[in-house]
Amino acid sequence: xxxxxxxxxxxxxxxxxxxxxxxxxxxxxxxxxxxxxxxxxxxxxxxxxxxxxxxxxxxxxxxxxxxxxxxxxxxxxxxxxxxxxxxxxxxxxxxxxxxxxxxxxxxxxxxxxxxx
Amino acid sequence: xxxxxxxxxxxxxxxxxxxxxxxxxxxxxxxxxxxxxxxxxxxxxxxxxxxxxxxxxxxxxxxxxxxxxxxxxxxxxxxxxxxxxxxxxxxxxxxxxxxxxxxxxxxxxxxxxxxxx
Numbered sequence: 313x314x315x316x317x318x319x320x321x322x323x324x325x326x327x328x329x330x331x332x333x334x335x336x337x338x339x340x341x342x343x344x345x346x347x348x349x350x351x352x353x354x355x356x357x358x359x360x361x362x363x364x365x366x367x368x369x370x371x372x373x374x375x376x377x378x379x380x381x382x383x384x385x386x387x388x389x390x391x392x393x394x395x396x397x398x399x400x401x402x403x404x405x406x407x408x409x410x411x412x413x414x415x416x417x418x419x420x421x422x423x424x425x426x427x428x
Numbered sequence: 429x430x431x432x433x434x435x436x437x438x439x440x441x442x443x444x445x446x447x448x449x450x451x452x453x454x455x456x457x458x459x460x461x462x463x464x465x466x467x468x469x470x471x472x473x474x475x476x477x478x479x480x481x482x483x484x485x486x487x488x489x490x491x492x493x494x495x496x497x498x499x500x501x502x503x504x505x506x507x508x509x510x511x512x513x514x515x516x517x518x519x520x521x522x523x524x525x526x527x528x529x530x531x532x533x534x535x536x537x538x539x540x541x542x543x544x545x
Contacts, residue, residue, distance in 0.1 A: 354518055
């Protein structure tokens with residue numbers, strides 16, 4: 313399976329600190345996406361990084377991708393209490409039938425708690 | 429824009445009952461998806477659609493049917509509900525112009541919590 317696996321499963325930090333979450337996967341991918349889910353809500357897309365990209369930034373978010381190690385990291389700088397949420401990585405790669413039949417596979421998520 | 433909306437927000441069913449979950453999007457997206465989210469399992473794709481009148485099976489399609497009669501709506505049906513279908517169901521949509529499924533951002537609805545007794 314190419315399922316992304318987030319690490320750690322849970323992370324608790326103080327407001328103002330940086331939070332780093334990691335995602336590992338097993339097979340080649342087309343892109344990797346990070347999503348945030350607040351408790352009881354739907355997922356919100358954060359960043360999409362393609363396999364030929366190594367780093368992307370969006371505001372306080374920084375995502376890196378190392379295809380040789382099949383891993384990605386999400387860094388949230390200067391965290392805020394409002395960043396408290398579950399963070400999921402999703403890997404997009406070809407399904408078993410190949411062609412344009414890509415499959416998006418979500419990991420189980422990292423629960424981030426930012427304490428005020 | 430309302431984005432992606434789901435109806436109902438919460439439902440309790442008895443085993444064997446049927447129901448339909450409605451998903452609507454006002455972003456003129458081509459692609460739509462139904463996922464289920466269970467504790468410790470992440471999201472799993474049930475069915476998806478790449479355009480009006482088309483549907484396809486995802487990772488866990490058994491026990492579910494879908495229809496996409498209008499571009500903006502994607503319906504998920506449970507013909508005979510089972511306790512194993514207790515879950516949170518999410519609908520999502522994406523633009524559909526980036527070269528194929530999953531190569532672009534997906535926009536999610538708020539979810540429907542379903543409890544099957």
